[in-house]
Amino acid sequence: MKERKTKNIKTYYLSDADIAIQEEFEELAYKERTSVSELYRDAVQEYLQKHGDGNPVYTLDQFNDESMKAVPAVFRNADIWNGYYSKLNQKQYKEIDQQLQMILNIHNKKLNDY
Numbered sequence: 582m583k584e585r586k587t588k589n590i591k592t593y594y595l596s597d598a599d600i601a602i603q604e605e606f607e608e609l610a611y612k613e614r615t616s617v618s619e620l621y622r623d624a625v626q627e628y629l630q631k632h633g634d635g636n637p638v639y640t641l642d643q644f645n646d647e648s649m650k651a652v653p654a655v656f657r658n659a660d661i662w663n664g665y666y667s668k669l670n671q672k673q674y675k676e677i678d679q680q681l682q683m684i685l686n687i688h689n690k691k692l693n694d695y
Contacts (some may be wrong), residue, residue, distance in 0.1 A: 606620070631654065631656050650676070652665060652677065653665050
């Protein structure tokens with residue numbers, strides 16, 4: 582017997598200020614001849630790829646701890662990364678350099694598999 586598809590409907594609250602954004606979103610979807618649902622799925626999937634792994638929740642007091650090391654997310658823009666690097670001292674720079682070398686080694690090994 583053929584399996585029936587079920588629809589899953591979710592409801593989200595929009596403030597009065599957000600209604601204009603939603604209307605613009607729907608209008609753009611219509612102009613691009615795509616569904617709002619499809620654009621929503623794409624946006625959620627992109628968000629999960631960028632933030633799903635390696636993005637644990639930190640408490641504010643952890644940022645005062647000397648052992649806490651936080652860097653911008655990998656997919657942040659160059660201005661954010663330049664700002665981050667401008668504040669590093671020599672020791673921090675060497676630490677981030679070691680981490681980046683490790684990441685590049687992993688990346689290059691995987692790249693060779695393709």
